[in-house]
Amino acid sequence: MGYALRARRLGIDTYQQPVAYMRRDCAVCRAEGFEAQSRVELLCGARVVTATLNVTDGDLLEGQEIGLSEAAWEALGASPGAAVTVRHPAPLASFAAVRGKIHGRPLDDAAAQAIVGDIVGGRYPDIHLSSLITACSGNRLDLAETIALTRAMAAAGKHMSWPASVVVDKHCVGGLPGNRTTLLVVPIVAACGMTMPKTSSRAITSPAGTADTMETLAPVAIGIDAMRRVVEQEGGCIVWGGSVTLSPADDVLIRVERPLELDSDGLLVASVLSKKLAAGASHVLIDIPVGRTAKVRSDQAARDLAARLEAAGRALGLAVRCVLSDGSQPVGVGIGPALEAMDVLAVLQGQAGAPQDLRQRALALAAGVLELGGRAAPGAGLALAAQVLDSGAAWAKFQAICAAQGGLREPPVAPCTHALPARHAGRVVGIDNRKLATLAKLAGAPRAAAAGVRFFAPLGSRLEVGQPMLSIHAESPGELAYALEYAEAQSNLVTVEDA
Amino acid sequence: MGYALRARRLGIDTYQQPVAYMRRDCAVCRAEGFEAQSRVELLCGARVVTATLNVTDGDLLEGQEIGLSEAAWEALGASPGAAVTVRHPAPLASFAAVRGKIHGRPLDDAAAQAIVGDIVGGRYPDIHLSSLITACSGNRLDLAETIALTRAMAAAGKHMSWPASVVVDKHCVGGLPGNRTTLLVVPIVAACGMTMPKTSSRAITSPAGTADTMETLAPVAIGIDAMRRVVEQEGGCIVWGGSVTLSPADDVLIRVERPLELDSDGLLVASVLSKKLAAGASHVLIDIPVGRTAKVRSDQAARDLAARLEAAGRALGLAVRCVLSDGSQPVGVGIGPALEAMDVLAVLQGQAGAPQDLRQRALALAAGVLELGGRAAPGAGLALAAQVLDSGAAWAKFQAICAAQGGLREPPVAPCTHALPARHAGRVVGIDNRKLATLAKLAGAPRAAAAGVRFFAPLGSRLEVGQPMLSIHAESPGELAYALEYAEAQSNLVTVEDA
Numbered sequence: 001m002g003y004a005l006r007a008r009r010l011g012i013d014t015y016q017q018p019v020a021y022m023r024r025d026c027a028v029c030r031a032e033g034f035e036a037q038s039r040v041e042l043l044c045g046a047r048v049v050t051a052t053l054n055v056t057d058g059d060l061l062e063g064q065e066i067g068l069s070e071a072a073w074e075a076l077g078a079s080p081g082a083a084v085t086v087r088h089p090a091p092l093a094s095f096a097a098v099r100g101k102i103h104g105r106p107l108d109d110a111a112a113q114a115i116v117g118d119i120v121g122g123r124y125p126d127i128h129l130s131s132l133i134t135a136c137s138g139n140r141l142d143l144a145e146t147i148a149l150t151r152a153m154a155a156a157g158k159h160m161s162w163p164a165s166v167v168v169d170k171h172c173v174g175g176l177p178g179n180r181t182t183l184l185v186v187p188i189v190a191a192c193g194m195t196m197p198k199t200s201s202r203a204i205t206s207p208a209g210t211a212d213t214m215e216t217l218a219p220v221a222i223g224i225d226a227m228r229r230v231v232e233q234e235g236g237c238i239v240w241g242g243s244v245t246l247s248p249a250d251d252v253l254i255r256v257e258r259p260l261e262l263d264s265d266g267l268l269v270a271s272v273l274s275k276k277l278a279a280g281a282s283h284v285l286i287d288i289p290v291g292r293t294a295k296v297r298s299d300q301a302a303r304d305l306a307a308r309l310e311a312a313g314r315a316l317g318l319a320v321r322c323v324l325s326d327g328s329q330p331v332g333v334g335i336g337p338a339l340e341a342m343d344v345l346a347v348l349q350g351q352a353g354a355p356q357d358l359r360q361r362a363l364a365l366a367a368g369v370l371e372l373g374g375r376a377a378p379g380a381g382l383a384l385a386a387q388v389l390d391s392g393a394a395w396a397k398f399q400a401i402c403a404a405q406g407g408l409r410e411p412p413v414a415p416c417t418h419a420l421p422a423r424h425a426g427r428v429v430g431i432d433n434r435k436l437a438t439l440a441k442l443a444g445a446p447r448a449a450a451a452g453v454r455f456f457a458p459l460g461s462r463l464e465v466g467q468p469m470l471s472i473h474a475e476s477p478g479e480l481a482y483a484l485e486y487a488e489a490q491s492n493l494v495t496v497e498d499a
Numbered sequence: 500m501g502y503a504l505r506a507r508r509l510g511i512d513t514y515q516q517p518v519a520y521m522r523r524d525c526a527v528c529r530a531e532g533f534e535a536q537s538r539v540e541l542l543c544g545a546r547v548v549t550a551t552l553n554v555t556d557g558d559l560l561e562g563q564e565i566g567l568s569e570a571a572w573e574a575l576g577a578s579p580g581a582a583v584t585v586r587h588p589a590p591l592a593s594f595a596a597v598r599g600k601i602h603g604r605p606l607d608d609a610a611a612q613a614i615v616g617d618i619v620g621g622r623y624p625d626i627h628l629s630s631l632i633t634a635c636s637g638n639r640l641d642l643a644e645t646i647a648l649t650r651a652m653a654a655a656g657k658h659m660s661w662p663a664s665v666v667v668d669k670h671c672v673g674g675l676p677g678n679r680t681t682l683l684v685v686p687i688v689a690a691c692g693m694t695m696p697k698t699s700s701r702a703i704t705s706p707a708g709t710a711d712t713m714e715t716l717a718p719v720a721i722g723i724d725a726m727r728r729v730v731e732q733e734g735g736c737i738v739w740g741g742s743v744t745l746s747p748a749d750d751v752l753i754r755v756e757r758p759l760e761l762d763s764d765g766l767l768v769a770s771v772l773s774k775k776l777a778a779g780a781s782h783v784l785i786d787i788p789v790g791r792t793a794k795v796r797s798d799q800a801a802r803d804l805a806a807r808l809e810a811a812g813r814a815l816g817l818a819v820r821c822v823l824s825d826g827s828q829p830v831g832v833g834i835g836p837a838l839e840a841m842d843v844l845a846v847l848q849g850q851a852g853a854p855q856d857l858r859q860r861a862l863a864l865a866a867g868v869l870e871l872g873g874r875a876a877p878g879a880g881l882a883l884a885a886q887v888l889d890s891g892a893a894w895a896k897f898q899a900i901c902a903a904q905g906g907l908r909e910p911p912v913a914p915c916t917h918a919l920p921a922r923h924a925g926r927v928v929g930i931d932n933r934k935l936a937t938l939a940k941l942a943g944a945p946r947a948a949a950a951g952v953r954f955f956a957p958l959g960s961r962l963e964v965g966q967p968m969l970s971i972h973a974e975s976p977g978e979l980a981y982a983l984e985y986a987e988a989q990s991n992l993v994t995v996e997d998a
Contacts, residue, residue: 009557011555011557011558012555012559013553014536033946036512036514054513056509057510057512060511069553070556091985095759103636104637126626128629131761134601134634137602138602259627260594260626261594475532476531477530478587486590
C-alpha cells in the first residue's frame with residue numbers, strides 16, 4: 001500500500017531529522033489520514049527513510065509534489081521529480097521495552113538489539129530518543145543492561161581489525177575544559193611503535209570535543225578506508241568517530257543528548273566501549289577527571305564508573321584500566337576547539353609558555369597506555385613518554401599523522417575578543433568548570449571553531465582588581481555580546497579569598 | 500540585541516511547534532551564529548515566541564525574509580512583511596531541576612513553578628518535554644512533588660468560580676475502550692439540579708477521549724465564556740478542556756505524552772486535579788477501571804493511585820473520592836468517537852439494544868456523584884439516577900446542554916468497514932483492551948471521528964468460526980487496510996476456550 005509523489009528539494013536544513021512536506025489536500029494525505037507530525041515511511045528506488053510529516057497549505061508545493069528536507073533528500077538519494085512512495089511505517093515495537101524500562105523492567109539483550117536496530121534505521125523520533133536517554137540516565141542501567149546495550153551498539157556498526165595483537169586506545173570521560181590530552185598521547189604512543197587507531201567524538205555537552213579540536217589542525221571526517229590507511233602508515237590517527245560509523249546508534253543518541261545536557265553512566269559506558277570494540281582495540285586506558293564541577297563530582301562516583309567500565313570491558317573481551325585524575329580546574333589555557341589546539345601545539349613544540357599541567361597529564365596517560373599495552377615495564381612508562389615528547393619525535397609523528405589525514409593546518413583565530421577583569425583581589429580558591437564551559441559555548445564553541453575562552457586564573461594564583469581573569473573569543477559580535485552578558489551576570493565563575 | 504527580518508507565512512503546519520525558517524547566508528544567522536535546530540526568540544510587536552530554527556539554502560526565502568510555520572505565525576499575530584526581531588533566548592534554567600530530578604533530587608514548589616512557567620511560555624522544546632515526562636513516569640513523583648506540580652499547573656491557567664457552594668465533577672483515569680460514562684453522568688446529575696462544569700480532554704493514548712466523543716454530538720471547543728453561560732443556564736456542560744485553558748501546561752504535556760504513550764501516576768494526578776481546581780470544583784468522583792490490559796492493571800496499583808489522588812485532593816482543598824471498577828473488557832459496543840457516541844445516545848434514549856454495561860456503570864457513577872455532593876442520602880443515589888435516566892429527564896437535559904453548546908448533531912458514519920470473523924469456536928475468556936485500542940487507532944481514531952471498532956465478543960459470549968467478532972470502521976481505504984493488516988497479525992485480540 002502506498003502512493004507516489006514527485007520529489008522536490010526544498011533546501012530546508014532540519015539538522016539530521018528527515019522531514020517530508022505534503023499538501024494537506026493531496027490525495028495521499030486524504031487517503032491515508034496523514035496529518036502534521038505523522039510519521040511516514042518514504043521509498044525512493046531501493047532507499048527507505050522514516051520521516052516526520054509537515055503538511056502545507058497554499059502554494060509552497062504543487063499537487064503531486066512531496067517536499068523533502070536536506071536530511072530526507074540525502075538519505076533517499078533523490079533527484080528532482082523522482083517518484084517517492086509514501087506509506088504508514090510499522091508501529092515502533094521496540095519502544096515498548098523503553099516503556100517497560102521506565103516502569104522498572106530491565107533491558108535484556110533482545111530489547112537492546114531491537115532498540116538499537118530501530119535507532120540506526122532512523123525509526124526513533126527525537127522525543128522517543130529523548131525518553132530513552134532520560135530513562136537510562138541517573139544510574140538507571142545496571143551492569144547487565146550496560147553490557148547488552150554496548151554489545152548491540154557495537155554490532156550495529158562497522159568493525160575494524162589490525163595485524164598487531166595489541167591495539168591500544170584511550171578515552172577521557174570529559175567534563176574538564178581544555179583537557180585535550182589525546183592529541184599528545186596518540187603521537188607519543190605511535191612514535192613508540194604501537195598501534196592506536198583513535199576515533200574521537202565531537203562535543204556532547206562541552207565546548208569542544210577532541211574531534212572538534214583536531215579538526216582545526218587537520219581533516220578528521222575522513223571515513224573508514226582513509227582511517228585504515230593512516231593507521232597502517234603511521235601507527236595512529238585521530239579521526240572523528242561519526243565519519244567511520246563505528247557506533248551509528250551512539251551518533252544518533254549524541255544529537256539528542258547534547259541539547260538535553262544529560263549524561264548517563266550506562267550510556268557513557270556503552271558509547272565508549274562500543275566504539276573501542278568496533279575499532280578493534282584490545283587494551284583501553286580511561287581517564288576520569290574528578291572535581292566538584294567536573295562531569296564526575298566525587299571519588300565514589302568515579303570509582304563506581306571505573307568499576308562499571310572495567311567490568312563491562314571484561315565481559316566484552318576488552319582490557320580496560322581506569323585512572324582518576326584531578327578535575328578541579330580547566331587544563332591548559334584555551335577552552336574551545338582552536339584555543340585548545342594552540343595549547344597542544346605549544347606542548348608538542350616545547351614552547352617556553354606551554355601549559356605544564358596539560359603536558360604532565362598527557363605524559364601520565366601516555367605512560368599508562370605504554371604500560372597497559374606492554375610497551376613499557378610497569379613504572380617505566382613515564383620516562384619513555386617524556387623522552388619521546390622532548391626529543392621532538394612526538395611532534396614529528398603528529399605532523400606525519402596530520403599529513404596522512406589530509407594536511408596540517410593553522411587553527412583559526414577569532415576576530416572578536418573581550419577581556420574580563422577580576423572584580424575582587426585575592427587568591428583563587430575555586431573555579432566553576434561548568435560555568436566556564438557554558439561561557440565558551442555561549443561564545444559559539446564548538447560550532448564556531450575559533451570561539452571560546454582563554455582562562456588566566458588557575459587555582460592558587462593571585463588576582464588584583466582589574467587584572468584579566470579570562471578573555472572571551474567569538475566569531476561574531478552578537479555571540480560575543482551574548483557570552484559577555486552571561487559572564488557579567490555570574491558572581492562565582494572564580495572564587496577568591498583574601499590572601 | 501536583535502535583528503529585524505520581514506515575516507513570510509510559509510503555510511507549513513508543524514503541529515503546534517513554532518518553527519522559523521531563515522536563510523543560511525542571511526545577516527542574522529551569520530552575526531548570531533544561528534544554525535539548524537537553534538532555539539531562537541522571535542519578537543513581533545508586543546508578542547514574543549520561542550521557536551526552533553530551520554535554515555534554508557536556495558530560493559525558498561529572499562534575503563531579508565523570515566519564514567514562519569503556522570504555529571509561529573499565529574502566536575506572533577504576524578502579517579505579511581511585518582518586522583520580526585530575532586535573538587538568542589535566555590538559557591532554559593528550569594531544566595536544571597529536571598536534570599536534578601533524573602538524578603534523584605525531588606522537585607520542590609519553586610522548581611515546579613519554574614518548569615510550568617517555562618512550559619506555558621512555550622520555552623520547552625519537545626525533547627525537553629519528553630525528558631520531563633519520562634523523568635516523572637514509572638511512579639517517580641512522590642506525594643509532595645505531585646502536590647507541587649498540581650498547584651503550579653492550576654495556578655498557570657484560568658480560574659472559574661460558581662454561585663453554588665457544592666460544585667461536583669467526575670473523572671475516569673481511562674484505559675478502557677468505550678467507557679464513555681461522562682456523557683450520561685453529566686445530564687443525570689445536572690437534571691437533579693446540581694452544578695457540574697465538566698471539562699474533558701481529547702484522547703491521550705486512547706482511540707477516543709470524552710471531548711472527541713462529545714464533539715461528534717455538539718461543539719466542545721467553545722471557550723471559557725460560553726462554558727460559563729452553558730453551566731449557568733443548564734447546570735452542566737461537557738466541553739474540551741483545551742479550549743478553556745484551565746491547565747495550559749497540561750495541554751502542552753499531552754501533545755508529547757500521546758505519541759510516547761507514556762502515563763505517570765504523578766502527572767496523571769496533577770493533570771486531573773489541576774483542571775478540577777481551576778474549574779472551581781469542590782467534590783470530585785474518580786473512576787479507576789482495573790484490568791489486566793486496562794491502564795491500571797492491579798487492585799494494588801489502583802489503591803495506590805486512589806490514595807495519591809485523595810491525599811493530593813485533601814492538601815489542595817478538594818474532596819476526592821475514588822471508585823474502582825471492572826476494567827477487564829471494553830464498555831458498550833463502539834470504540835472510537837462517533838461509535839461511542841452512538842452507544843451513549845442508545846442509553847439516553849432507552850433504545851432496546853442499548854448497551855447495558857455502559858448504562859450500569861454510568862448509573863453507579865452518577866449515584867456516587869449525587870451522594871458525594873449531598874444531593875442523595877448514602878445508598879439512595881442509584882434509585883434517583885435510574886429514575887432520572889428512565890423518565891427521559893436526562894435525555895432532555897443532554898439535548899438542552901448540546902443546544903446551549905451550539906447544537907446537537909448526528910455523529911458521522913464511516914464509509915469503509917470490514918468485519919473480522921472468529922477463527923476459532925469457543926467461549927470468550929480474555930480480551931486485550933490495549934490491542935483493541937491500537938486497532939481502533941490504526942483505523943484512524945480519534946482524528947478520524949467516524950473511525951474505530953465495533954466489538955461483538957464480550958467476556959463469556961460464545962463464538963462460532965466465521966461469526967463476526969468485531970468490525971473495523973475507517974474514513975479512508977488506506978487506513979482500513981492498515982488496521983486490517985494489524986488485526987490479522989494478532990493471535991490474541993480475543994482468547995477463546997472450548998466451552
